[in-house]
Amino acid sequence: AQSVTQPDIHITVSEGASLELRCNYSYGATPYLFWYVQSPGQGLQLLLKYFSGDTLVQGIKGFEAEFKRSQSSFNLRKPSVHWSDAAEYFCAVGAGDTGRRALTFGSGTRLQVQP
């Protein structure tokens, strides 16, 4: 079965600084990979996804992520963080056949942005 590890539970960065959130996955084949953001009390918003092709994926709000098969990683990056980026971020791996496509989520990384 697939699994996702987000080793950083909580990260604090200064506004304007760069950001990298780590995600490692375990899956026997090429996975579908996702990053979601969750603001307090809200549902999940998709930031970006990787299905195939170019391993550097651009998402919304200036985020990008790079799929590295050799490292089983899909780290999320942003060159300059804004205060509005403070939220919880979830990495997820999708697997299974077409009839299912359920996601397995990591435990999340809470991002705090200092002024």
Add this chain to the structure above:
Amino acid sequence: SQTIHQWPATLVQPVGSPLSLECTVEGTSNPNLYWYRQAAGRGLQLLFYSVGIGQISSEVPQNLSASRPQDRQFILSSKKLLLSDSGFYLCAWSVTDRPHFGNGTRLTVT
């Protein structure tokens, strides 16, 4: 366009009371439907998924059940809530792409 509705947004229920959370999807046919739960300080855990009317698969043993009485309706239920059922419940749908999430229901069992 497709939309997903999930209600209520918040719910406070006493231990031992029943539960019914409803989720409906508009603008698509025969979607896969999912219920996820997010416990405090934890990630999301898949509870149930459904590939069609009356077809429910449970991912984890628990105090909850799910039903799909119509193609675009997915209901999460419990006969008697436990304290441990507290959490944030998210409904989602998918067809050929990634799951699309509702805004969630925050359930507090007191």
